Amino acid sequence: MGLFPNLRDVFSFLLLLITLSFASSHATQIEIRNNCAYTVWAAAYPGGGKQLKQGETWTLKNITGSGRIWGRTKCSFGGDGLGKCESGDCEGQLDCQAKGRAPHTVAEYSINQDNNNVDVFYISVVEGFNIPQEFSSSDCSSQVSKCAADVNRDCPMELRDPGGCNNPCTVFRNNQFCCTSGNICEPTSYSEFFRDLCRVAFTYPSDFGQRASCPTGTDYNVIFCPTTIDKKPNNSPQRRNKAGAAQIGVCYTGLLGYLSAEYDVIPLYKQHNISRIRLYNPDNTTLQALRGTDIELMLGIENDDIQKIASSQAEADNWVLNNIMRHDNVSFKYIVVGNEVNPSDSIAQFLVPAMQNIQSAISIFGLDKQIKVSTSMETTVLGASYPPSAGSFKSDYGPIINPLIGFLVNNSAPMLFNVYPYFSYNSNTAALVSLDYALFRAESAVVQDGQFRYYNLFDAILDALYSALEKAGGGSLEIVVSETGWPSDGGTEATLENARTYNSNLVRHVKGGTPKKPGRPIETYIFNTFDDGISTKFEYRWGLFEPNGKQKYPMRFN
Structure with missing residues (x-):
């Protein structure tokens, strides 16, 4: 039997040679066309x-x-070809x-990949989206990749x-979205x-099934x-809402007294779409104003009441009866027993017993699931914090921390921490903590801790x-930033x-988790609704709103 058993095989072999010869001799061209109603700088x-x-x-x-290949928008260049673009800018060069x-939006290609x-x-759209775009060929019409929807309109x-x-890696800078661990x-x-x-675009770093190919x-x-414009499917809003669910609450100390909670504070929260509030004590006027709203409440028990509640189950029952x-029709979410109790406080020994009595009380009233x-x-409970993987509690906090963790684990409750990067910055100004690191503005990783990279102090x-928590037996606990x-x-x-x-970047950031806990939104409460008094010392100047209800500075809470 010869090399070709029949004439048809001869023709097939010759056609293959011609095709490969054309492929190797024909230089690839890519035509870029702007169909947008506005100028694009390709x-x-x-x-x-x-x-x-x-x-x-x-x-x-x-x-x-x-x-x-990508498009740039709203560009301005001088005669020397230097300038800037609002999106897609490449180091200020035309x-x-x-x-x-x-x-x-990026069109990526690899010609003759792997010499095959x-x-x-x-x-x-791994790096985000700015304009609709399509990558196709009239010679290979079955292979098309595109993103032609109005993504900007529906963007979280x-x-x-x-x-x-934007893309979540640029916004949140953690391993889950940036895929820096080397894994799929x-x-x-x-x-x-x-x-x-x-539907036919690359949407995350390992989305390899969305590649098109031609000879x-x-x-x-x-x-x-x-x-051809892609239509938004019906399930898009649900997924978008899931991705962008609000995690932000605001603390209200009630110390200022400028405004009536009933007529001003709660409507203020509604006006600005603030969906959670932390109260440090059961203020009756505020509780009445919260009735019938969807605002979730973190309600505190003051430190002065801890010993009394720890000493008597009846006291705990009465507290829950009177204040819950x-x-x-109020959306109670947490009862916070005390604030920043430390080992030197005389009430330290009563903290967990008070929590146990309150837990028993809400169970009696059938509220333990809610x-x-x-x-x-x-x-300051931390004895070591650098690098983050070395985090451990101070030994003198053991009498508080150990029974506290046991209580929280047994009741599937979160651990609450007051987290202030400002204090770390203020005590180590410029020497160890840069302002950009504290304000979520660092462009590159500041701390490399094993596989984790940290772009912000928070x-x-x-x-x-x-x-x-892991070292102390609380690895299953979630943290709420109170x-x-x-x-x-x-x-x-x-x-x-x-x-x-800080606060604007915080609102955007907490929806993406941390490098160690990626993809877990961080429930967070900003301190404070108003400044506490008229002092100019920074301890009193944390308010988001003026006494007349006007925002001190523009920001969104969702």
Whole structure:
């Protein structure tokens, strides 16, 4: 038998040779077209950049290897080709010599990948979204990758950026979203949001099933604002709401007395979509005002009452009867027994017994499934906190911490901590803690702790607390941040702008978890609704609102 058993095989072999010869000799071209009703500054790396008005095209010729193409918006360049863009900016150059800045929709390609005469290409929203985009070929029409939906309109609040819809890695900077551990990453609630709107696009770092392919030698088209618009599926709002569920509450000390809680404070919370409140004692007027609202309540028992409640179950029962049971239609979530009790306090020995009596009382009244009992500790409980994995509690806190952890584990209740990066910054100004690290503004990791990278002090403190809990037998416990914030006056870097920056970045950040606990939203309460008195010392200047109810600085709470 010869090399070719029949004439048909000869023709097939010759056709294969012709195809491979064409593929190896034909230089790939990519035509970039702007169909948007506005000007887009096309960018290619490698390749450069070009301004494209509506209907204009730019062709990249002799394409080899791997690269990326994206659109930039709202750009301004001088005659020297230097300037800036609101989205997709590549180091301020018209002729791009670097990758773009998120958020931006990216068309990525690899020509003749692995020398197997196959090109791989796709649209990626891993780095966010700025304009609709399609990657296709008329010569290989069955293979299309695109994201043509109005993602910016439906973007979760915490991902919104002036240039588009940002990616969770840039916003939250943790391993779950950035995929820095070297392992295959799993989809997240945010990648599912993008998937709902962009069915044939790369949505997270390991989304390899969304790559398209054509024979090498194919010419391609990248289209900004393709004419076919993806429709938003019906399940998108549910997933979007799940990804962006609010985690922020606000503390109300009730010390100022400028406003009536009944007529001003609770409507103020409603006006600004504040869904949780922490009260430090059972203020009857505020409790009445909370009736019929959806605002969840963290209600405190003052330190002065701890010994009395610990000494008598009847006292605990009466406290629950008077302050919980008589206020129907209020969304009680936590009872916080004491605030920042430490070993030197005379009431320290009564803390856990008081919690046990309150737990028994809510069980008697059938509220133990609805309300969790805990206490709020300060972070000075830590004996070691650097790096976060070394976190451990001070030995003198053992008589409090050990029975407390046992109580919380047995009742599936969270541990509450008052977490203040400002105090760490203020005590180590510039020497150990940079302002950017404290304000969630660090552009690169400040602390590398094994596989975990820390871009902000808030995460580092929380993970040190989680490490300490693990060492003390509380590894199953969740942490609720019962106080945090930044003063607007009276101390080092205590300014309105820094307070706005910290609290605004905090609201966005807590929805993504920490490096040690990624994907677990952090329930967090900002201190305080108003300043405590008229003193200019920073201890009293944490308020979010003026006495007349006006915000001190613009920010959103969801």
